[in-house]
Every structure is written in C-alpha cells, then in structure tokens.
Amino acid sequence: MGKRKPRPRRSFTSEFKAEIVELCRRGDRSVGQVAKDFDLTETAVRDWVKQAEIDAGERDGLTSSEREELATLRRENRRLREDVDILKRATAFFATETR
Numbered sequence: 001m002g003k004r005k006p007r008p009r010r011s012f013t014s015e016f017k018a019e020i021v022e023l024c025r026r027g028d029r030s031v032g033q034v035a036k037d038f039d040l041t042e043t044a045v046r047d048w049v050k051q052a053e054i055d056a057g058e059r060d061g062l063t064s065s066e067r068e069e070l071a072t073l074r075r076e077n078r079r080l081r082e083d084v085d086i087l088k089r090a091t092a093f094f095a096t097e098t099r
Contacts, residue, residue, distance in 0.1 A: 051064060
C-alpha cells in the first residue's frame with residue numbers, strides 16, 4: 001500500500017467547535033460518530049470536548065483564556081530575551097571600540 005497524503009491543516013471557528021461539543025454532550029452519538037459525520041479527526045473532537053469541560057470548570061487544567069495569556073507572555077518573554085541579547089552584544093562591541 002502507498003503512503004496516504006497528509007490532510008491539509010484546517011481551522012474552525014469557535015462557534016463550530018461549540019456546536020460539535022454540544023452534539024457530543026447530548027449523548028445521541030459517540031465522539032467517534034460525530035467526528036466521522038463531520039469529517040473530523042476523533043482526536044481533535046476529543047480535545048475540543050476536553051477544553052470545553054475545562055472552560056466550564058468541570059475538569060482541571062488551563063482555560064482557553066489562560067492558554068491565550070500564557071502564549072502572549074511567552075512571546076513577550078522571547079522578545080525581551082532577544083532585546084537583552086542584542087544589548088549585550090552592542091555593549092561588548094562598543095567596549096572593544098573604546099579601548
């Protein structure tokens with residue numbers, strides 16, 4: 001058998017994800033069946049359900065807003081480290097220039 005092509009990465013709106021989560025919570029169909037019906041991966045649907053439970057306080061973990069804040073802080077931290085690195089190099093350069 002030949003290798004299957006990887007599926008192109010798709011993005012979904014939060015409204016769509018909420019709809020899928022609601023379908024799973026109703027209990028009419030299993031997570032696997034909902035995923036199959038909407039041509040989604042079962043893992044993605046399970047992750048959406050898990051995150052919805054965390055956001056609702058039904059499960060421990062980082063809420064969506066906490067995840068977003070963490071990502072923002074990490075980006076800012078990385079930028080500040082780069083700024084410090086540039087300043088260190090500039091200081092070293094000018095220190096050798098003045099000698």
